Amino acid sequence: MSENVGRWLRDEIENSILSNEFSPGERLDEMVLATRFGVSRTPVREALMQLDAIGLIEIRPRRGAIVIDPGPHRVYEMFEVMAELEGLAGSLAARRLDKASREAITATHSRCEQSAAAGDSDAYYYDNEEFHKAIYAAGRSEFLEEQCVQLHRRLRPYRRLQLRVRNRLSTSFSEHCAIVDAIFAGDGDEARRLLRMHVGIQGERFSDLVASMAVR
Amino acid sequence: MSENVGRWLRDEIENSILSNEFSPGERLDEMVLATRFGVSRTPVREALMQLDAIGLIEIRPRRGAIVIDPGPHRVYEMFEVMAELEGLAGSLAARRLDKASREAITATHSRCEQSAAAGDSDAYYYDNEEFHKAIYAAGRSEFLEEQCVQLHRRLRPYRRLQLRVRNRLSTSFSEHCAIVDAIFAGDGDEARRLLRMHVGIQGERFSDLVASMAVR
DNA sequence: GTCAATGATCGTGTATACAAGAAGTGCTAT
DNA sequence: ATAGCACTTCTTGTATACACGATCATTGAC
Secondary structure, X not given: OOOOHHHHHHHHHHHHHHOOOOXXXXXXXXXXXXXXXXXXXXXXXXXXXXHHHHOXXXXXXXXXXXXXXXXXXXXHHHHHHHHHHHHHHHHXXXXXXXXXXXXXXXXXXXXXXXXXXXXXXXXXXXXXXXHHHHHHHHOOOHHXXXXXXXXXXXXXXXXXXXXXXXXXXXXXXXXXXXXXXXXXXXXXXXXXXXXXXXXXXXXXXXXXXXHXXXXX | OOOOHHHHHHHHHHHHHHOOOOOOOOEEOHHHHHHHHOOOHHHHHHHHHHHHHHOOEXXXXXXXXXXXXXXXXXXXXXXXXXXXHHHHHHHHHHXXXXXXXXXXXXXXXXXXXXXXXXXXXXXXXXXXXXHHHHHHHHOOOHHHHHHHHHHHHHHHHHHHHHHOOOOHHHHHHHHHHHHHHHHHOOOHHHHHHHHHHHHOOOOHHHHHHHHHHHOO
C-alpha cells in the first residue's frame, strides 16, 4: 500500500481495468469504489482524475466516470504507434548494447523459448513482456522506455488475446530470434524493421484482433 | 472556464508551467494556488494529481508538488521520440492524403513561408505548430495525433528557444518544403526520413539546446 | 396510448474541517 | 560555540458536509 491511498487506488483501479474486471463502457461509481476499498470518496476521486489524465477512463462533468472503450480501430492505431516506438527502442539497443543489457535480453529470450516449447501461452505472455522490456531498457532512453512500458501496459489485454491464436507462439518466438540476432549484430535498421513487423498488426492479425474483441 | 473548475485549473497550471511562469524545480503550494485562483484546495489538488499523472510535475508524499526539471538529456530523448512519431505521421499522411488535408498542409505551409520571409520568429513559431498539426491530422490516426499533440505541447518551450538560433528559420522552412514535396508525392519513406531529421536534434543543434537551457 | 413536463432522488463538484507528518526554529547541554 | 533534541508551525492527506445538476419515474394532458 504505496504510502498514500490515492496512488494505491490508482494502481488498483488501473489493474482492475486492464485485467478486464471493469469492462469498457462500465460506469465507475465513486461511492461504490470508496466503500469497496474502505476509504472515503476523496482519494477515489483523485485516483479517477489521474486515470482520466492518462486516458484510461473518461470523466464527463456531473455524469461520472466510464471506462473508455477504444474499439478495434483505435486499438489498431495504438499498436501502430507501439510498433514505431519499439522499432526505435530496438535500433537504439543495437547501437548502444552493453554487457548487462545483452545478458538481460539473452536471459528473457531463452525463457520465452522454454515457454513457447511448452506451449504455455500464459507463461509466454509473461516472459514475452519481460523480453520486450529488456529491449526497451537496452535502448538507454529513459523517456522512450517509460512511453513503451506505459503503452505496453495499456495494450496488455489485447496482446493476451492475440497469443491465443493458433501458432502465434512459435511464430512470435521465431520473430524474437531474428530480432535478437539483429540487435546483437549491431544492425539498428534491421532491428527496427523486424520489431515494427513483430509488434504491428497487419493483415490477418488485425482481423484476429477484431474477432477476439467481438466475443468479449 | 471549462464547465468544471478542476479541469480548468489543470489547463491553467499546465500553461503556466509550459510558458515557464512556474520554473522547473519550483514548489507548487496548494494553498497559494487556491487563493490565487479564488477556489478551495480541492480542485487545485485534483489538477495537480492530473499533472502528476501526465508527468509535468511530481508529487512527493507529504512534501508537496514540484515542477519537473527534465534536464537537457531527457529533453533530447523526448525530441528523439517526437521525431519518430512525426516520422510515422508523415508516412501515413503520404499514404492517406486527401483533398482537405492537402489544402490544410498547403495553407499552413505558405503561412510559414511568409513569417519566415519576414524573419518573425514568434509568428513562425505559431505557424510552424499549425503546419505540424496539419501533418498529424493528415495521418488519420487519432491516437497518433493525440500523442503527437501532447508531446508537441510539452516540448514547446524548448522548440521556441531553438527558433532563436541564427538561420534556423530559413533552414526550418526549406526542410518543410522537402517534407511537403515528399508527402504530396506519396513517398511515405522519404517523408518519414525527412521529418525524423527535421524534428530530431542531432549534432550542433543539441549543443544549441543545452546552451539555451543553461541561460534560463 | 403516447409524449411531455415536473418533481424526487441519486451522484458528482466544491468547500471545509480535522488529523498526521515534515521542516524549521529555538533552547539546552556539552 | 556548536550540535542535538524537542516543540511549534505549516502543509499535506483524508473525511465529511453541503449544493447543484442530471437522470429517472410518475402524472397529467392531448
